[in-house]
Amino acid sequence: MKFNKVISMLSYLFVLAFLLGCGAEDDVDGNDKTQDVAFQSTKMLNDFANSVVLATYTDLDNKAGELLDAVKQLKDNTTQTNLVTAQEAWKATRKPWEQSEAFLFGPVDTQGLDPALDSWPVDHVNLQSVLDSSDNITVDYVNGLEDTQKGFHTIEFLLFRDGNQRKASDFTQRELEYLVSTTENLKASTSQLRLAWAAEGENFSSSVAQAGTGSIIYTSQSAAVQEMVNGMITIADEVANGKLSDPYNQSDTTLVESQFSFNSISDFQDNIRGIQNVYLGKYINDGQGLNEFVSSKDADLDSRFQSELKNAIDTIGAIPDPFRDSITTSPSSVQEAIDAVSKVQLTLEQNILPLVQSSEFN
Amino acid sequence: MMKYLNFILLVYLLVFISGCETDKKSDSINKTKTELTIPLAGGDTTIFDASSHAFSIPAPNLTAAALHKHLKGDVEFEAVFVTAPAEVNPGLGPIYNNVSCINCHSRDGRGRPPDIDGKLVSLLFRLSLPNNNKDMDGKPPIPVPGYGTQLNNKAIYGTPAEGNVDISYTEQPLLTSEGTKIHLRYPNYTITDAYYPLPEDIEVSPRVAPVVFGLGLLEAIPQENIISNADESDINADGISGKPNYVWDVIKKQYALGRFGWKANQPNLLQQVASAYHDDMGLTTSLFQMENSIGQSQHTNVSPSPEVSDEILDVVTFYVQTLAVPARRNVDDPKVIQGEQLFTQAQCDTCHIPTHRTGVFPGIPSISNQTIHPYTDLLLHDMGPDLADNRPDFQASGSEWRTPPLWGIGLVRTVNGHTNFLHDGRARNLLEAVLWHGGEAEKSRNMTLEMSQTERDALIAFLESL
Numbered sequence: 073m074k075f076n077k078v079i080s081m082l083s084y085l086f087v088l089a090f091l092l093g094c095g096a097e098d099d100v101d102g103n104d105k106t107q108d109v110a111f112q113s114t115k116m117l118n119d120f121a122n123s124v125v126l127a128t129y130t131d132l133d134n135k136a137g138e139l140l141d142a143v144k145q146l147k148d149n150t151t152q153t154n155l156v157t158a159q160e161a162w163k164a165t166r167k168p169w170e171q172s173e174a175f176l177f178g179p180v181d182t183q184g185l186d187p188a189l190d191s192w193p194v195d196h197v198n199l200q201s202v203l204d205s206s207d208n209i210t211v212d213y214v215n216g217l218e219d220t221q222k223g224f225h226t227i228e229f230l231l232f233r234d235g236n237q238r239k240a241s242d243f244t245q246r247e248l249e250y251l252v253s254t255t256e257n258l259k260a261s262t263s264q265l266r267l268a269w270a271a272e273g274e275n276f277s278s279s280v281a282q283a284g285t286g287s288i289i290y291t292s293q294s295a296a297v298q299e300m301v302n303g304m305i306t307i308a309d310e311v312a313n314g315k316l317s318d319p320y321n322q323s324d325t326t327l328v329e330s331q332f333s334f335n336s337i338s339d340f341q342d343n344i345r346g347i348q349n350v351y352l353g354k355y356i357n358d359g360q361g362l363n364e365f366v367s368s369k370d371a372d373l374d375s376r377f378q379s380e381l382k383n384a385i386d387t388i389g390a391i392p393d394p395f396r397d398s399i400t401t402s403p404s405s406v407q408e409a410i411d412a413v414s415k416v417q418l419t420l421e422q423n424i425l426p427l428v429q430s431s432e433f434n
Numbered sequence: 435m436m437k438y439l440n441f442i443l444l445v446y447l448l449v450f451i452s453g454c455e456t457d458k459k460s461d462s463i464n465k466t467k468t469e470l471t472i473p474l475a476g477g478d479t480t481i482f483d484a485s486s487h488a489f490s491i492p493a494p495n496l497t498a499a500a501l502h503k504h505l506k507g508d509v510e511f512e513a514v515f516v517t518a519p520a521e522v523n524p525g526l527g528p529i530y531n532n533v534s535c536i537n538c539h540s541r542d543g544r545g546r547p548p549d550i551d552g553k554l555v556s557l558l559f560r561l562s563l564p565n566n567n568k569d570m571d572g573k574p575p576i577p578v579p580g581y582g583t584q585l586n587n588k589a590i591y592g593t594p595a596e597g598n599v600d601i602s603y604t605e606q607p608l609l610t611s612e613g614t615k616i617h618l619r620y621p622n623y624t625i626t627d628a629y630y631p632l633p634e635d636i637e638v639s640p641r642v643a644p645v646v647f648g649l650g651l652l653e654a655i656p657q658e659n660i661i662s663n664a665d666e667s668d669i670n671a672d673g674i675s676g677k678p679n680y681v682w683d684v685i686k687k688q689y690a691l692g693r694f695g696w697k698a699n700q701p702n703l704l705q706q707v708a709s710a711y712h713d714d715m716g717l718t719t720s721l722f723q724m725e726n727s728i729g730q731s732q733h734t735n736v737s738p739s740p741e742v743s744d745e746i747l748d749v750v751t752f753y754v755q756t757l758a759v760p761a762r763r764n765v766d767d768p769k770v771i772q773g774e775q776l777f778t779q780a781q782c783d784t785c786h787i788p789t790h791r792t793g794v795f796p797g798i799p800s801i802s803n804q805t806i807h808p809y810t811d812l813l814l815h816d817m818g819p820d821l822a823d824n825r826p827d828f829q830a831s832g833s834e835w836r837t838p839p840l841w842g843i844g845l846v847r848t849v850n851g852h853t854n855f856l857h858d859g860r861a862r863n864l865l866e867a868v869l870w871h872g873g874e875a876e877k878s879r880n881m882t883l884e885m886s887q888t889e890r891d892a893l894i895a896f897l898e899s900l
Contacts, residue, residue, distance in 0.1 A: 177486040182851025184555060187514075187537060195526075197517035201591035218588070220516050220533060289848050291763070295484035302487045314509070326521040 111364045113293050113433045114281070119359025120300060120350065121269070121277035125175055127355035128346075129266040132168040136255075136262040139165045143227075143255045146240075147248040155240040159231050163335055166224065170339045171355075173310075174346030175303040178276050178289075179268030187219045188261045192329070194229050195220035203246050211260075214253040222254045223261075225332070230254075232332040235394065284433065293433035300362065301425050304347045308417035311343050312410055316388075320406045325396040336395035337388060340409070344384045347416065351381065366424060369431070373423055380415050387412040475841050475900075476648055476759025477792070477804030488760040488845045489542040489647045495800045496756055507753025510746050511535045511542075515715055517590045518737040525741030527716040528593045528725075528732045529586035531558045535750070538643035538714065542757060544846050545643030546854040547601060547621075557859065558714065559585040559599055559623070560639040562825055572829050574682060575637075580630035580730060584713045585638075593732045594629040599640075603860075608869055611884045618869060620820075621860050630731075637832075639823035640858035641696050648841060649694065650755030650801040652808060653703055654792035657691050663787065663811045674784050674874045676813040679836070681828045684721050693812050696857045697827040698836035704751045708742075717741045755798060759806070760842050764899045773896025776889055780881040785837040785874070787811045809840035809900065818872020821856070833873060844898035864897045865890065 142161040146154040169189065172180070180186050199221050207213060214222055230251045232238055267273030279289040283296030290296040315336075319327040330339045353361025367374035391398050391405045399406055474480035479493035492504045514534045518524035531554070532538050538545050538556040545556025562575035562583055570576070577583050581596055589595040603619035610616065623638055666677045679692035683701045692698035700706040708721035716726050718739040727733040764770050777783060786809040794802045814834040822833035830836075835857060843864070847853050853863045861867035871879040882890060 179851070181486070181541060184537075184540075191514055191533075193514065193516055193520065193522040195516040196520060198591040205591075218533060219537075220514060289851075290484070292484065295848070298483060299485035299487075302483070302485050306487070313505075 111368045112360065113297065113365075114285075116353060116360045116362065116365065117283055117293065117296050118277075118281040119353045119361065121280040123353060123357050123359035124349050124355050124361075125172075125178075125280075126266070126269045126277055127357070128168050128172045128349070129262070129269055131355070132165065132172065133259075133262040133266040135161070135165040135168060136259045139227075140252075140255045140259045143231075143248075143251050146243075147252050150240050150243055150248065152240045155231070155238065155243075159238075159333070162224075162227060162231055163333065163338065166330070166333075166335060166339065167342050169224065170342035171346035171349060173343050174307045174350050175300070176306070177299055177303060178279075179274065180265055183264065183268060185261050185265050187223075189223045189258060189265075190225070191219040191223050192225050193220065193326075194225050196229075199226065199229075199250075203244070203250060209246065209249040209253050211253045211256040214250070214257045215260075222257050224258070225330075226254055227251065227258065228330060228332045228335075232334075234332065235334045294429075297362075297428050297433055300350055301420065301428055304350055305417060305420045305425070307343050308347060308413055308420060311340050312413040312417055315340055315343075316406060316410045316413065319396070320399045320403070320410070323400055325399070328396045328399075331396055334394035334396070337391055337393055340388045340395075340413075341385050344381060344388065344413065344416065347420075348381045348385075351377070362424070362428075365431070366427060369427055370423075373419075373427070377416075377419050377424065380412070380419055384409070384412040384416050473805065473807070474759075475761055475807045476651060477806050479648075479651065479756075479758050479800060479804065480761050481758040482761045484760070484763055484845065484848065486541060486849050489645055489757065489842060489849050491758045493756045493758045493800050497800075500752075500756065500798070500800065503749055503752050504756050507749035507751075510750045511539075511753050515717060518741075525717050525737045527586075527588070527590045527727075528734070529589045529596060529727050529730075530716040531584070531586055531588060531714045532556075533715065535710065539646050540643075541849050542646045543850040544645050544852075544854075545859070546850070546852045547640075547642065547859040552601070554587050554599065556643040558587075558641055559625075560641060560825060560827075561585055562637045562639075563633060564635050564637060565826065571826075572680070575825065575827055578633060578636055581632075582726060582730075584726070585625065586716070586726065589732060593734075595627070596630070597628040597632075598626045600624040600626045608883065610887075610890075612887060614887065616865070616869060618866055619860060619862065621858060637823075637825035639825040639827075642854070642857065642859045644696070644838065645842060645846075646754045647757035648759040648806075648808060648839065649703055649757075650795065650798060651759070651792055651804060651806050652693060652810075652812065652839065653755065654795035654798075654801045654804070655790050655812070656793040659790065659793075660691065660693075660812050664813055672781075672784065673877060674781075674815065676785065676811055676815060677829065677834070679814055679827075679829045692828065692830075692836075696835060696838070697830040698812060698814060699827045699830065703754055704747065707751045707754065708747055711742050711747075719747050720744055721747075752798075756800060760845055762899050763844070764895075767895065767899070769892045769895040770899045771896075772889070773892035773894065773899075776885065776893045777896055780878045780893075782875075782878050783809075785811050785813070785815055786840055807841060810837045813837060815875065816873035817870075818874075818876060820872050821870055823857070840897065840900050843900050864894050868893070868897075 139161040142158040146158045176186060195218060230247055269276045279287045280296050283290035284293040315329050319325060325331065328336055330336045349355050351362050353359035363374055388409045391409055392402050478495040481491045481494055483491060492501055496504060512534060513523050515523045515526040517526055526533060547557050548554055560583055561578045561581050563578055565576055575583050586596045587598050602622045604622065605617045605619050607615045607617050623640060625632060661678055664676045664678050666675050668675045679698040680689040681692040681699050681701055683690040684705055690701035692701055694700040694703065694706045700709060705721060708719045711717040711719055712722040712726055718725060718741045720740050723739045725733055788807050788809055790806050790808060792801060792804045792806060814830050814836055816833050817835050819833060824832035826832050855861040855864065855867035856870055861870055868882050869879055882893065
């Protein structure tokens, strides 16, 4: 086919461009000196690493600490009020984690923390076997168990069981012991993750911030910016084509994420908020994000993408709770959410990534 | 999970047209040669990504239907298995090494030995008894009573795991010709917590999880091309033999050329995937219908076979057949160009053969008729006593290993966060990996030691550009 021939000829050209590493000289900085908020790739990468990633992980670790306090309180005094407090603390911890899924690379992956924190499905048979046994449940004991018997979803199962129907009076002593030990394990993982990025720890932030200027992980800024955009695309794809679509297309509630807590809709919204955070360079403090870069090149694209993000979050929010019922009772709302997230994904793939790729970072 | 790579092509074209100085000064006398030898690492399956996603991207030349199948395989590659009975993914174990494909092949990348925590995640140990019968030469390894041919260090609740492994290292110095000391760490493996008596003469072979991209291309190299590089009795007297392994094909029920695994003990990817489900996760398939625990005390209450359907086996096999190969980087760096010349001068390319041409692979046009640059001959070579596992595997002797492909090796740090290389990750960086080469590669190793520091740096810069 003619088209294919053209493509292969083009690919030869672009290969040469890639291989020869052209465009290393000029920095985008220099071109936009006249603007007040000039886009600086170095500042953006630094803000991404610190104001977004590290800030998210710091919040996650703090919230995990509050969750640990809450489950200890529940164990000591197993009242319905303390159960609700612990459930709310779980949801609050879940928020920064889901937002962090827009950047699942680096230590969260290389140190095995993603499976340790977020393995799914829960191994119910093994969990029940442990609860039925007379094994001494300690944090060391739980540390030695498989990832499918710890992390967010095991805690979720223990705290919620089926939506918000769980009664404090239903808890066995061993469930409470398991809950505290597995939450201690989760807290250890979130601390490890925060420290892996923090300056006082392994300082992975600097590997991102110093891309192209000494980082051994990212030998060019382009590679680090590509990492940012890849992360956003991956989670948009997963929400649109996995988390929303799989249970919906197969009408299968067992495929629903965070199904015990009925927290799926928040989870999905937070995934998109994670994309928003990376794009805006903002978690708490507003740093430089990709938006400054995109708007300097194409202001319309920037405003369109920002409204697509907002629309995706709102449209997911319009799905009636709980999601696992809505896949059959309100299919149009789920389809609208899929479409809205797909739009985000498409803009990232077709407009933002090409813009990033065609720009000259060092 | 990423479908956008097709756009990258357009993107790079834009870079090329808009931004590039086309008259970069020629850095090397050998520039013309370099330009000729650096084309697309994976032919039309090549992608341009130096991020941690570099090994996880579908080949950009897949049709829409093929991409759909690939993405289904991607989901299954990440599927986590649990103890039966369960609503989702039951059948794990009862004895196993890990709960999903991705847990060992993290980001479709390379495993490593454990950190100080000692937890085995992406390193496993093959076991066998010595073969004292000449008639059994070239046959599969002899299983160890109570263990089979692999140590399963995990088990579902209430079932004993087979054991664990204590790993320690002893540092030994090597001297370069300039007197620089380089330390290699010699591993020592001791099986601990054995649930059943271990025979004195047990053979133990450590294996880390290898990268999984580009495998379809290796499967598509015509058999005769691989065999044509073999020189078993070293007729050309270059000190390098190169020997095909012939291993059991469980579907065809006959011996076939081995291509995959550290000792080339798997003939094709379908069987490789099915044996990984079986040996590593305790999951049965139509190829391996018996549990890995068969004949052992753990073999109770297992779920009906097959635990992994033919459909899942098919899409996962397709997934590893159709992952893209990342392009090289920094190929115009004079240091890299010098390093490539040294790689050739030291005869590394005799076994790490840079270029192959794939044939027609039935059903997958994307990987057919591609010129690729994997840097391997897929043959066995004697690597000397220091690297030997002393565990024969079909035709592979206790000191023979298959030449591993080198493509993507420079991105392992970005993708997997480490630079542990060789079959058990004992090398802590690429230079150590080179210096571990013995046997047929000893001459090349010695040439590396005789290089100046600058030359050695160039050699490593070349490897990092792959």
